[in-house]
Amino acid sequence: MNSIVEYFTDIFKGLSSLWAGMRVTGKYFFSPGAIVTQQYPENRATLKMEDRFKGEIIMPHDANNLHACTGCGICEMNCPNGSIEILSDRVANAEGKLERVIDKHIYHLSMCTFCGLCVKTCPSDALAFGQEFEHAVFDRSKLTKVLNLPGSKLRKEAK
Amino acid sequence: MSSNIYDFSSLTGSIHSWLSGLMSSGWVIFSEMVLVGLVFLLMYALIGLFLVYLERKVCAIMQNRVGPNRVGKWGLLQTIADLIKLLLKELIPIRKSDALLFNLAPFIVIICSFLAMAALPYAKGLQAIDFNIGVFYVMAVSSLSVVGILLAGWSSNSKYSLIGAMRSGAQIVSYELSVGLSLLAIVVFTGSMQLSTIIESQANGWWIFKGHIPAFISFIIFLIASTAEINRGPFDLAEAESELTAGFHTEYSGIKFAFFFLAEYMNMFIVAALGATVFLGGWMPFHVGNWEGFNLIMDYIPSVVWFFSKTFFLILIIMWFKWTFPRLRIDQLLTLEWKYLLPISLLNIVVIAFIVLMGWHF
Numbered sequence: 059m060n061s062i063v064e065y066f067t068d069i070f071k072g073l074s075s076l077w078a079g080m081r082v083t084g085k086y087f088f089s090p091g092a093i094v095t096q097q098y099p100e101n102r103a104t105l106k107m108e109d110r111f112k113g114e115i116i117m118p119h120d121a122n123n124l125h126a127c128t129g130c131g132i133c134e135m136n137c138p139n140g141s142i143e144i145l146s147d148r149v150a151n152a153e154g155k156l157e158r159v160i161d162k163h164i165y166h167l168s169m170c171t172f173c174g175l176c177v178k179t180c181p182s183d184a185l186a187f188g189q190e191f192e193h194a195v196f197d198r199s200k201l202t203k204v205l206n207l208p209g210s211k212l213r214k215e216a217k
Numbered sequence: 218m219s220s221n222i223y224d225f226s227s228l229t230g231s232i233h234s235w236l237s238g239l240m241s242s243g244w245v246i247f248s249e250m251v252l253v254g255l256v257f258l259l260m261y262a263l264i265g266l267f268l269v270y271l272e273r274k275v276c277a278i279m280q281n282r283v284g285p286n287r288v289g290k291w292g293l294l295q296t297i298a299d300l301i302k303l304l305l306k307e308l309i310p311i312r313k314s315d316a317l318l319f320n321l322a323p324f325i326v327i328i329c330s331f332l333a334m335a336a337l338p339y340a341k342g343l344q345a346i347d348f349n350i351g352v353f354y355v356m357a358v359s360s361l362s363v364v365g366i367l368l369a370g371w372s373s374n375s376k377y378s379l380i381g382a383m384r385s386g387a388q389i390v391s392y393e394l395s396v397g398l399s400l401l402a403i404v405v406f407t408g409s410m411q412l413s414t415i416i417e418s419q420a421n422g423w424w425i426f427k428g429h430i431p432a433f434i435s436f437i438i439f440l441i442a443s444t445a446e447i448n449r450g451p452f453d454l455a456e457a458e459s460e461l462t463a464g465f466h467t468e469y470s471g472i473k474f475a476f477f478f479l480a481e482y483m484n485m486f487i488v489a490a491l492g493a494t495v496f497l498g499g500w501m502p503f504h505v506g507n508w509e510g511f512n513l514i515m516d517y518i519p520s521v522v523w524f525f526s527k528t529f530f531l532i533l534i535i536m537w538f539k540w541t542f543p544r545l546r547i548d549q550l551l552t553l554e555w556k557y558l559l560p561i562s563l564l565n566i567v568v569i570a571f572i573v574l575m576g577w578h579f
Binding site: 069076079086090092 | 279
């Protein structure tokens with residue numbers, strides 16, 4: 059007797075839980091205002107990416123064309139795909155000592171998987187993620203970028 | 218009653234008499250067959266493509282997306298573009314596959330759905346062939362497609378295909394029983410298997426309303442079991458893409474894959490059309506008992522519109538199932554059939570037989 063009651067309660071429980079699921083999808087079906095899809099090429103002018111979006115690696119420069127990269131090479135070592143190459147130089151500073159400065163911070167966008175290890179491990183927070191994502195070009199060489207702007211210098215911290 | 222519904226047999230009759238004036242009777246039959254075949258071919262392609270579009274749109278709306286909207290107005294031409302792409306694709310020969318069976322399987326599947334379409338009544342007087350065992354014929358023919366699926370799985374020489382085909386076989390063999398018993402409920406009410414007689418018997422109300430609760434129960438069972446029979450979600454474990462790549466049609470490409478794909482959607486149409494015909498009155502307008510005035514107004518809506526709106530209503534319900542429920546495991550699938558659906562439908566048919574015996578139905 060008990061098992062018969064159980065059998066029928068199973069059926070009604072099952073049906074009510076199925077109906078609960080169908081109510082959810084049915085509600086969405088009849089409320090077309092809830093659509094979340096972005097109509098991409100049309101909304102380019104108003105498209106706003108999220109702050110956490112990983113578009114490409116950039117090196118932020120301030121108004122005086124100064125960046126924070128010391129050329130230590132930690133990002134180059136940490137990159138799993140070898141998409142970062144650092145060409146550094148030794149220049150004498152005001153006291154006559156040779157000091158390492160960055161010549162070119164080369165970034166191969168074509169090899170990058172946007173894992174973010176370079177941004178995470180940079181000791182001086184010189185790298186960041188940019189919001190630009192339309193990277194399609196007709197020539198592969200255009201995907202190799204130099205991140206430090208021409209004529210830029212290392213930002214000296216006030217001592 | 219229902220005399221002012223336009224009868225398509227006057228149109229087809231005039232075509233027949235026009236052809237008879239042109240040629241001898243043998244050629245008349247031949248040319249009529251060709252004409253009917255062409256009409257069905259065209260309808261098959263159009264409805265199949267529209268159903269693919271509809272499914273993508275319905276699923277998109279249920280998931281808060283937009284769906285296809287780039288090719289043509291509202292993306293209406295998207296599936297036609299997809300078909301052209303499939304037609305142009307290479308047919309990849311599979312090494313160590315059974316070439317004859319491999320090439321035969323898609324045709325068996327698609328021929329089965331063509332055969333089932335022939336017996337469906339689309340409007341008053343618009344039916345290619347009116348068998349006196351129409352329900353039985355449609356069921357028998359539509360369950361033949363499992364042969365094609367099993368052949369596809371066997372001849373592909375791929376483990377995914379074989380597992381998918383075997384699951385599909387187990388599924389169709391068990392769910393065929395429930396589909397048959399739920400249709401039998403209405404056959405008991407009507408006393409006939411002829412689809413036109415079943416529709417005429419619903420002139421004073423559809424069976425789902427006239428047959429009390431047992432008819433409603435068998436309608437629900439029909440919906441569940443036929444969803445399983447056409448291998449659609451949540452019963453799509455024959456082609457469970459997360460485990461079996463694509464099930465029995467893993468190894469097919471190009472137009473042969475398109476055949477399976479179209480046949481799947483047309484089977485959905487056939488099942489919905491059969492359900493609409495048997496439970497919801499087919500092309501019969503919504504009539505209530507002897508409200509003559511109301512019935513007269515309903516008759517002004519053409520019978521084709523009634524048939525297709527009921528069919529697409531059932532198709533929408535089947536799509537609603539697919540985009541709501543998660544896929545069943547094979548043991549859950551068999552438990553649902555043998556422990557729940559089959560005993561309930563057996564009991565249901567006994568109750569219906571008793572109701573008919575006592576004459577309690579309308």
